[in-house]
Amino acid sequence: MSQAEVTMGAHSGLMEEPTFSVPAKKMAMWLFIIADSATFAGCLFAYGFIRNATPNWPRPFHGITNVAVMTFILLTSSLTMLFGVRSAQRGDKAGAFRWTMITALAGILFATLHIREWMSMIAEGANLFHNPWGTPLFSSLFFSITGLHLLHVTGGVVALIVVGLRYQGGRYKADDLEITGLYWHFVDLVWMFVVPLVYLLNLAH
């Protein structure tokens, strides 16, 4: 019997059905994801408009190794997150915790590689207001878009560690892990659009 039925007793029929039959917490995460996807879409569209309207747009990237490794790590972390959620759903607490922490570690590795890449670009003279390869708009947009994504990854890592620990401690349930997983998959999804638009289209030929 659910908490609502216990509280409402005979009046439980008065309770409204959840929207799209999705529990409230999960629905809140979906609404956040929808709003956040509009934010990222806005940033990427702005980047597209500015890139299109700027002559001699710089293409400073000479290799794809770093971004390919970062992509592989982030995509794989989505799989480990799924394994964690499946373990939690079948009651394997240790397995769920292990996979969640592996996902968080992958996130940390991704962020480390990202910051290392930023550092090498900053060392070459690129920052939010200056770009050694041409229009400063390139650097502004590059650091803004990848920075916003990195902020999401960092938030995701913190959330994974906190929810994972609380799940192991018995305070959170499999549903909470699934909801955190939704956010992590979203971070992965955004990267699928950031890579081609911000990195691969700016590859030097």
Place this chain on the structure above:
Amino acid sequence: MNTAEAQNHGAKKDLVVYVCILALAGIQFLIAYQDISVSQMFVRMLVVAILEGALALLFFMHLWENRGLKWFVVIFTVSVILGMQYGWTDSFRLIDGAPWAK
């Protein structure tokens, strides 16, 4: 199918989707080295990215299993993206109308 079999089947499906997404990401990297114009490259990469995103949404985020939510997300996202197309014409006007364009 009992719970254990269903879980095993689900894990296999996750693995297949993961390999598909990885392969699509690989295709994006191959497109980056093609000798084509930026606009052609942009269109090809965007198509692949949409396919990747759709797979992640439908199977990793389990949107496939919820018909109502699926349509809500699709309709909202398409509306937002269509709304954002409004600015493209202005970005073309900027480049075509600029003194250096002619």
